[in-house]
Amino acid sequence: MATTDKASPRERLLDAATELFYRDGVSIGVEALCKSAGVSKRSMYQLFDSKDEVLAASLERRASGYAARIAAGVDDAGTPRERILYIFEQVEKVSVEPGFMGCPFLAALVELKDPEHPASVVARAAKERMQDAFRVQGELGGAREPELLARQLMLVFDGANARAGAKLETLDGLTLETVTTLLDAGGVA
Amino acid sequence: MATTDKASPRERLLDAATELFYRDGVSIGVEALCKSAGVSKRSMYQLFDSKDEVLAASLERRASGYAARIAAGVDDAGTPRERILYIFEQVEKVSVEPGFMGCPFLAALVELKDPEHPASVVARAAKERMQDAFRVQGELGGAREPELLARQLMLVFDGANARAGAKLETLDGLTLETVTTLLDAGGVA
Numbered sequence: 001m002a003t004t005d006k007a008s009p010r011e012r013l014l015d016a017a018t019e020l021f022y023r024d025g026v027s028i029g030v031e032a033l034c035k036s037a038g039v040s041k042r043s044m045y046q047l048f049d050s051k052d053e054v055l056a057a058s059l060e061r062r063a064s065g066y067a068a069r070i071a072a073g074v075d076d077a078g079t080p081r082e083r084i085l086y087i088f089e090q091v092e093k094v095s096v097e098p099g100f101m102g103c104p105f106l107a108a109l110v111e112l113k114d115p116e117h118p119a120s121v122v123a124r125a126a127k128e129r130m131q132d133a134f135r136v137q138g139e140l141g142g143a144r145e146p147e148l149l150a151r152q153l154m155l156v157f158d159g160a161n162a163r164a165g166a167k168l169e170t171l172d173g174l175t176l177e178t179v180t181t182l183l184d185a186g187g188v189a
Numbered sequence: 190m191a192t193t194d195k196a197s198p199r200e201r202l203l204d205a206a207t208e209l210f211y212r213d214g215v216s217i218g219v220e221a222l223c224k225s226a227g228v229s230k231r232s233m234y235q236l237f238d239s240k241d242e243v244l245a246a247s248l249e250r251r252a253s254g255y256a257a258r259i260a261a262g263v264d265d266a267g268t269p270r271e272r273i274l275y276i277f278e279q280v281e282k283v284s285v286e287p288g289f290m291g292c293p294f295l296a297a298l299v300e301l302k303d304p305e306h307p308a309s310v311v312a313r314a315a316k317e318r319m320q321d322a323f324r325v326q327g328e329l330g331g332a333r334e335p336e337l338l339a340r341q342l343m344l345v346f347d348g349a350n351a352r353a354g355a356k357l358e359t360l361d362g363l364t365l366e367t368v369t370t371l372l373d374a375g376g377v378a
Contacts, residue, residue, distance in 0.1 A: 023302070024302065025216070025300060025302055027214070027216035101302060102299065106299075106351055106355065107299055109355035109356075109357070110291065110295075110296055110299045110300065110351060110354065110355060111214060111299065111300055113212070113213065113214055113290060115355075115356045124355075124356075124357060127357055128357075148363075148366070151358065151363055152363070152366075152367050154348070154352065154357075154358070155344070155345055155348035155349055155352065155358075155363070155364070155367060156344055156345070156348060157348070158347075158348045158351050158352050158357075159343070159344035159345060159346070159347040159348025159349075159351070160344055160348075162295055162299060162347050162348070162351050163343065163344065163347050165299065166295065166298035166299060166304075166309075166313075167298075167304045167313075168298070168313060168316055168317075168343075168347075169340065169343070169344075174337075174340055174341070174344070175344070177337070177341075178341050178344060178371070181370060181371060181374045182367070182370060184374075185370045185373075185374070
């Protein structure tokens with residue numbers, strides 16, 4: 001873990017939650033979480049109402065970082081079409097890294113099976129922000145139906161994440177080729 | 190549940206496993222599983238080595254039923270293109286039923302996070318059979334690259350299942366429109 005001893009208990013809990021929930025799933029226990037963070041249960045409950053709140057906060061922090069990283073690269077990427085393709089280049093690149101398990105927000109939603117769970121609310125908002133970003137780029141790129149295109153791109157994005165994360169697929173250009181077809185058909189030159 | 194008192198303990202366990210794992214996730218306990226099945230833990234362990242084996246067997250049974258249902262409809266559906274679209278019509282239809290949580294095989298893979306788990310092996314085989322079926326229909330339909338097309342269709346299939354199951358998307362023709370674009374681009378008339 002990248003945590004240093006100087007990190008606050010809150011940061012250490014969020015770092016541990018980010019790593020453990022992603023690697024092992026949302027059913028990981030408070031015991032294991034606190035042990036990995038080097039924080040007492042008492043301290044955890046002083047900082048958060050419940051394990052669910054730790055999970056929600058860890059996804060929230062991850063969503064901010066993710067959005068910032070994507071936005072940074074996207075701004076450099078040129079035309080709207082290139083910006084959209086850039087996102088999928090990133091997906092393909094990340095998907096072959098060791099420990100890749102797919103999109104953490106989608107995984108949390110699939111595992112929690114409860115749209116009202118505080119972490120589901122955070123995860124859904126993160127997915128909606130990405131769909132909005134696709135729609136905006138589609139609009140800028142002259143898509144005939146930007147909302148339809150954004151929903152199609154999310155199908156590909158989440159299908160690719162789920163399949164590569166579950167070791168069903170190695171991508172290797174698959175999303176770029178698929179997205180190119182959808183951009184062509186959707187009028188994004 | 191559709192179980193009758195006449196069902197064997199094995200069938201009752203598989204019925205309960207199918208329902209509970211799908212609805213609540215793979216972390217459901219042996220206690221809850223046996224209680225729902227009306228079977229003692231002793232009986233469960235006489236029939237299965239572990240809860241993992243019950244999960245694997247329930248997915249195996251589900252995969253057989255699923256393949257049979259799809260095959261039955263597909264045979265009636267006309268051209269290869271119509272057969273492929275038929276599968277997505279079914280996805281869209283099923284996705285609005287109460288209790289829909291996406292593809293049970295994909296969900297198990299996402300939740301288990303372990304490709305070697307006996308249930309992951311069963312789930313992966315089920316997904317591979319579906320990809321094979323798409324490839325065969327693509328070949329019959331004159332696809333330029335049947336394997337590429339099959340992988341694209343699986344991206345859409347799994348993306349749609351994950352997103353509709355997680356209440357991120359309502360489909361409503363989205364997969365049919367997307368698949369039509371991919372079939373057109375892939376040369377399946």
